[in-house]
Amino acid sequence: MATIQAVLRRKPNKAGLFPIAIRVTKDRKSSFLFTGQYIEEKFWDSKFDRVRKSHRNSSRLNKLVAKKLSEANDRLIDSDTEGTGQSAKKIKNKIIGKTKLDFFQVSGIFLENILRRKKFDQHYNQEKRLNIFEAFLGRKQLSFVDLDVKLLKRFEAYLLYERKVAPRTAINYLMLIRTVYNLARKEYHVDDRNYPFGKGKIQIKFPESEKIGLNTDEIKLLETESDLTVAQNNAVNTWLISFYFAGIRVGDILKLKCSDFKDDRLYYRMGKNKKIVSLAVPEKAKKLLYQYTSMQQHNNDLVFPYLKGSNLNDDKQVTIRVKTITRNLNRRLEMVAEKLGIKKKLSMHIARHSFGNISGDRIPIQMLQKLYRHSSITTTVNYQSNFMHKETDDALEKVINF
Template sequence: MATVKIVLRKNYRKKDGTFPIALRLTQYRKSKFLFTGEYILEKDWDETKGLAKKSCLNSSRLNNMLLKKVSEAHEMALEMEASEEKQSVSTLAKKILGEDKFDFFKVSEIFLANLLKRKKFDQHYNQEKRLKIFNTFLRRKKLSFIDLDVRLLRGFETFLLYERKVAPRTVINYLMLIRTIYNFARKEYQVDDRNYPFGKGKIQIKFPETEKIGLNVYEVQLLEMAQNLTLAQQNAVNTWLTSFYFAGIRVGDILKLKCSDFKDDRLYYRMGKNNKLVSLAVPDKAKRILNPYTSVKNYKSDLVFPYLKGINLRDEKQVAISVKTITRNLNRRLEIVAEKLGIEKRLSMHIARHSFGNISGDKIPIQMLQKLYRHSSITTTVNYQSNFMHKETDDALEKVINFD
């Protein structure tokens, strides 16, 4: 027979320090957790009794509700046992839940807390902002999964595209987040999926092709020779060129570079995205840019660029937030520089990576590009580089139309 116990789910912690209270169903050594929708501080929870302590506000009401839920779950478990049909713990969970009783935003809070637990601070920052915008669109604090239908999501798409002027590719990111949370609820809480709004004939998530345009050689040379810039603008250009010279090293990694990362004319650093260790020769052009920054440092542990100075680098969440703010400021300065130099393409820190791809073209073997990009799969490199390699198609076009 299945056993039912009230437990505190310490895997998920809300910002206010409370943890969700759940029913743990165990059947044939397999367990499922059904969230009650109630939260409590750990100091107010009696682990042995599986109930709230008297120190918890409204503890009597909460405990009565929890005991009632346990009683109902036990009764349903007995009914299923009497049916003489072997039932899984998932089936029992669905029986107890009945119709969908979970709120989308309560589940999303647990989803976000899980990101923090896995130290996905950058992802947490982005997804939390998107959920707040979804909440703004709804103009209500609760949303049952039954009400989360195709019509509502179509309205949200329109809201993003025409009221907030969000790019179509970014709209996809919002829909992916909602789908991820819905699937999370289906798996973890046995949310009824009869009204699932995604799939064939419903909301289908298809990524539009993105235009990746990097700078050409002439435009990079304009940056290299730029004059009459403010100190802040010149620092932004130097940061961009450093990224470009090292095959498009990501801005988060550039900002965390230390003097000690350079040894014997090589750069050694660990990528923030996948924790890979990278070693690259330091080009002469990079040495000329980096020397003014590294020669005045007192300690090898000093940061090369000063942007994160004063930030506790061990506080990964604070670093992730700071990197976003710094990147926005760098991009604003780069836009001003581009206007001064007559560069009509959009100039940002990320474009350094695209510029390297654009200029490399088919000049070096794809396997070497894979190493420089630090891609795990060569397929990723081929797909990425296809945005910049046009020689074959250009030649083919010329052969067809050049019939004079």
């Protein structure tokens, strides 16, 4: 006789949360059906096999678990009528066969998992991409059997030639679809025979991206231009602060506080990987920052006023605000570039490329790794290779200069 029980699996995900599963046991061997829901271990009541009331979504989660148990028991009864010579795995497969989720159901679970990890920026981007995929299909249901190579190639062509996205952006869409498909394979036992990715199918290969930064003359124009509106001047100053600190990301700049500056050094925690960073404040940066810090009344005030009034403890609200502010900054920077005759694209992210462009091959790669705050030297080498041209330029000149 097989038994079915709701359990909390002991292997946590990257966020430290544990999966709720339905365990099917037969002849002392168990197999598991995952519900796609994760909670902290302290919220699971192992005595009654349910989520504790102290969890904010306990009622909804327990209803889901009860539903899954009911469905599994119904399938188990059907399975038992077919004979006793079935393993726990076979019984599980029979249960799964009638309760498979489609692509968009699994993608919903995927998005929920991102929210639980409080990756609001990632959630915003991935949800937007999934909405575009849904709009392309013209329907809200898609079985994994129908998600084949032909469909994905049509979608890629749609992105490239109708939506006019960059090739690298199109690859990001395909990576997202692959990630959702892999989640379905791992936790919902979707048949691998229809998997559309891999050799001879859809292969994920990132095209090289063009990284072009400003040169010293162009940056001097930004430093000295005075005929700008207040909004344009603030945008340029924000860009210059990013450049002066080796390309600090815009989200981190907007959250800088006066208290982050101590003894002529900047101390802050990176939003991307939570690393603590300490950098000396260059003289150019001191003069520029004084324009903003001298107007602040409290040491805990933000340096730049863009996020003023936002609840900095609300990560979701801050993420949305940063996106809006960045768009506005980039629009003003484009106006400045046009006014100054700078032909290159000018945006907040280009500050990082500009630092790489000017440093070129003049600074040891190990030092650049520290300045960029890269975890791996390989990342620094690959990034900086976009700007290290001296040796190849000299070699080219030697060949053709005869």
